[in-house]
Amino acid sequence: MKFLLGELCLCLVVTLSLSLPRPRTKISSGADSPEPTIPGSPDRCDGLGFDAAVLDEVGTPLYFRDAFVWKGFHGTAKLINSTWPQLPSHLDAAFRMHHSNDPAHHDRTFFFKGNQVWQYHGSTLEGTFLIRDKFPGIPDNLDGAIGCFQGDCVKDSVLFSKGDTMYVLDLSVKTVKERSWQGLRGCSALMQWVDRYYCFKGINFTRFNPSSGEVPAGYPKDARDYFFKCEGRGHWSGNTTTDRNIFNICSNVSFDEFDEDELGRMYAFRSNWYFRLDAKQRGWHPWPLSSAWPSLHGKINGVFSWNNNMYFIQGSQLYIYKAEARYTLIEGYPKPVRDELGISSSDVDATFICPGTSELYIIMGNHMQMVNLQHSPRVLGNGIRIGHSKVDGAMCNGQGIFVFVGTQYYRYNSTSELSSWKNTPAPRSIKQDFLHCPHQVPASHHH
Ligand SMILES: *[C@@H]1O[C@H](CO)[C@@H](O)[C@H](O)[C@H]1NC(C)=O
Ligand SMILES: *[C@@H]1O[C@H](CO)[C@@H](O)[C@H](O)[C@H]1NC(C)=O
Numbered sequence: 233m234k235f236l237l238g239e240l241c242l243c244l245v246v247t248l249s250l251s252l253p254r255p256r257t258k259i260s261s262g263a264d265s266p267e268p269t270i271p272g273s274p275d276r277c278d279g280l281g282f283d284a285a286v287l288d289e290v291g292t293p294l295y296f297r298d299a300f301v302w303k304g305f306h307g308t309a310k311l312i313n314s315t316w317p318q319l320p321s322h323l324d325a326a327f328r329m330h331h332s333n334d335p336a337h338h339d340r341t342f343f344f345k346g347n348q349v350w351q352y353h354g355s356t357l358e359g360t361f362l363i364r365d366k367f368p369g370i371p372d373n374l375d376g377a378i379g380c381f382q383g384d385c386v387k388d389s390v391l392f393s394k395g396d397t398m399y400v401l402d403l404s405v406k407t408v409k410e411r412s413w414q415g416l417r418g419c420s421a422l423m424q425w426v427d428r429y430y431c432f433k434g435i436n437f438t439r440f441n442p443s444s445g446e447v448p449a450g451y452p453k454d455a456r457d458y459f460f461k462c463e464g465r466g467h468w469s470g471n472t473t474t475d476r477n478i479f480n481i482c483s484n485v486s487f488d489e490f491d492e493d494e495l496g497r498m499y500a501f502r503s504n505w506y507f508r509l510d511a512k513q514r515g516w517h518p519w520p521l522s523s524a525w526p527s528l529h530g531k532i533n534g535v536f537s538w539n540n541n542m543y544f545i546q547g548s549q550l551y552i553y554k555a556e557a558r559y560t561l562i563e564g565y566p567k568p569v570r571d572e573l574g575i576s577s578s579d580v581d582a583t584f585i586c587p588g589t590s591e592l593y594i595i596m597g598n599h600m601q602m603v604n605l606q607h608s609p610r611v612l613g614n615g616i617r618i619g620h621s622k623v624d625g626a627m628c629n630g631q632g633i634f635v636f637v638g639t640q641y642y643r644y645n646s647t648s649e650l651s652s653w654k655n656t657p658a659p660r661s662i663k664q665d666f667l668h669c670p671h672q673v674p675a676s677h678h679h
């Protein structure tokens with residue numbers, strides 16, 4: 233879902249607030265252990281789609297069908313009423329509100345069925361209303377609903393789909409506009425994922441622009457290849473072991489680089505793919521680089537974020553993207569790394585820059601060199617020896633400097649600590665601390 237990757241509104245906030253204190257601890261240990269299946273519960277991979285979808289407060293997608301809800305990309309269905317006791321089954325639609333200047337509605341989830349709407353704060357019911365009272369101008373018996381906040385739409389708004397019509401509620405002036413967007417007729421559910429908007433028609437989905445209704449080429453696609461983990465499916469499900477190991481975030485394949493941008497988005501890069509690591513939105517699947525960074529294809533050598541831009545070194549080329557809600561390639565790029573940074577890039581193993589500084593560190597073999605990005609022309613400083621001979625990636629954030637080697641990483645408090653390499657810190661597990669991979673337990677351990 234990177235093509236999927238949405239929930240900018242809610243999630244940007246979640247991202248900013250949740251992503252700062254880090255490194256995170258491991259996920260709840262039960263995450264990947266087999267769960268009991270409730271008799272009569274549906275199979276998310278059966279191709280019948282779902283009634284409604286919404287992201288929870290930490291950005292996990294929830295998919296509702298009949299009396300059941302699937303939480304996240306895989307796992308068995310739970311009864312809706314075990315989390316939301318007052319909700320009926322067969323919901324029509326659901327969305328999450330982000331409205332910081334309206335505390336009574338901020339961060340609430342609204343569930344729709346028939347002519348009613350249920351307002352929840354977490355799992356606490358705050359009220360049941362008639363749709364016509366709570367959202368004047370919005371019809372009953374909706375098909376889908378989604379919020380569009382904080383710059384994704386010009387005005388904070390909520391989109392409701394019913395039949396061939398999209399009802400766009402402007403939250404500031406409380407007006408409703410009806411749209412009949414080609415390609416978005418008959419959306420049975422609407423959902424966001426990281427910063428993209430999706431219309432589902434049964435199991436098929438289409439990405440769309442929430443302001444213009446435009447649908448990019450290449451849709452519809454099947455949700456089972458993107459939103460659900462289904463046996464033998466998925467655009468990541470290559471048919472060689474190599475492919476599978478690249479696509480499996482928890483495999484032992486090393487990463488090419490790591491980066492956290494200034495909006496708190498953290499990424500791991502591997503081959504032509506990236507994984508999102510922050511704010512519990514990581515999902516479990518990779519996305520092609522070009523789906524987030526247009527024109528970027530293939531393995532990268534270095535990545536760093538500076539001055540609201542994200543920089544990629546790939547081979548001899550430097551790509552610079554403006555880092556806003558989305559990433560846009562700055563005009564004129566890529567350009568030769570040699571001209572831009574004064575380095576011949578073929579040797580670059582990793583790059584990092586610490587927040588609030590303009591000192592870019594470039595790791596090549598067991599040497600590290602510094603370029604001050606504020607100086608012009610940019611001059612590569614003298615090499616400093618480091619205590620690692622082969623580094624895959626490096627990253628610096630408020631928690632320190634992280635040097636990634638294979639499946640392990642080393643944390644340093646400062647560049648001087650990194651250069652006084654006689655004190656190489658103890659290696660730690662990338663999988664455990666960054667990727668939330670389940671601990672490997674012997675199969676016999678499970679009941
Ligand atoms: C929850 O929903 C299921 C399925 O509709 C129903 O059988 C069960 O009685 C409900 N439980 C409660 C506590 O309402
Ligand atoms: C989903 O898409 C496939 C092919 O793109 C099509 O054959 C199928 O009818 C679609 N299903 C629905 C429910 O729209």
Ligand SMILES: *[C@@H]1O[C@H](CO)[C@@H](O)[C@H](O)[C@H]1NC(C)=O
Binds near residue numbers: 469470
């Ligand atoms: C398996 O690999 C072949 C050749 O690379 C490719 O054409 C085919 O689409 C792949 N199958 C799947 C399921 O990815």
Ligand SMILES: *[C@@H]1O[C@H](CO)[C@@H](O)[C@H](O)[C@H]1NC(C)=O
Binds near residue numbers: 482483484
């Ligand atoms: C990764 O390597 C470790 C240690 O060599 C091994 O125990 C584990 O099974 C490997 N995991 C995978 C997914 O290959």
Ligand SMILES: *[C@@H]1O[C@H](CO)[C@@H](O)[C@H](O)[C@H]1NC(C)=O
Binds near residue numbers: 644645649655
């Ligand atoms: C790095 O910082 C941590 C916590 O701030 C501290 O416990 C540790 O001793 C420091 N390491 C070194 C080598 O100074």
